[in-house]
Amino acid sequence: MVVVIVQLFEFAQKTTLSAVAQSLQDLLTTGQANDQALTNAVELVDATKRYVLAGIVVLSVVFGMIAAHLSLRPLREALSMQRRFISSVAHELRTPLAVLRVENEVAALEVKPDHPVHITLKQNLQEIDRITEILNNLLLFNRVKSVNISAFEMVDLLSVAETVVERLRRLSGSKGVSLSLESAPTVNVYGNRAALEQAIFNIIKNAIVYSNRGGEVALSFSEISDRQVTVVVKDRGIGIAKKDLSRIFEPFYRSARSADNREGTGIGLSLVYEIVKLHRGKIRVDSEPGVGTTFEITLPRGVVSPVDKGSESEGFTYDFTSQ
Ligand code: ADP
16 A cells, blocks of 8 residues: 555655656747646646545554554453453352252251241351352353353243242342243243343343342333334332443442442343343433432344454444333
8 A cells, every 4th residue: 555655655755757848848849738638637636645645544544443443452462351251250259159059958957946046057058158159150251251141042031030030039039029921921031141141141030130129120021023022120228329321331340338238249230231242232220319210121033143242333232221
């Protein structure tokens, strides 16, 4: 490209000079300048200037892209190293945690339920479950971010929702929050079952955790068409302040209020974000502090290719509003 630009310059220079020289010669021999030759030369120089400018713009863009690619390489490598590190730590921790869990369960069986040791062991078990869940979220977060987890297939979303509701029955019971699933026809989407289950799980779990005793969490489907389906999770919990709405999908972000007094890590929604993005879906949050929160995840129903890792959020939008 550089060579072409230089040659264009040379060509323009030569043409102009020879046109001027010719004109001078005509003027000296015939006493009249050749205006036509000069006009042609000026037009040619103008055209050449335009080509040269376009060439410079193209060159700058290409070089800019190459420079950005090269300068971001160390950052990409550092990020991928960080992910590998988190993955291996999480993997390593899972086995001793599983052993701890079994030992605590066995020990709890040997003490009477009202004994203080039994109560402590039960609390230990809850903490172990919590850490295991954090590790699972971290592992899945890394997989969604870095690897092609994309074993995509037709997934029955209703059965996913039923599984999640069953898994969370105990938690909702212990928190005194009612959990309902509105009946719906079978809804198939093209996606990754484990990832979709985790996304819906995280949203419903939040809805339960951020509700007060006596609260209600409802899961339903809306806007079912051939092209898409929307999963709606509605709670009447503490709600999300407007200033927090734009940040809740960031990894490790927790609103001040929830960080004070509720368990959590701030990973759940960032994982939901990545999963919805992977499925080329859309997520929307509507919330009012003290009144409640509604999360809506819209997923395309046709066969879609998963969003490439590292690509920008093409086909993915999130949208949050507060009344
Ligand atoms: P956490 O582990 O803190 O729940 P998440 O990423 O799942 O992390 O959520 C981020 C933050 O979003 C939470 O700390 C909480 O402030 C807010 N949040 C999420 N869901 C709800 C909800 N249903 N009601 C109120 N606040 C919520």
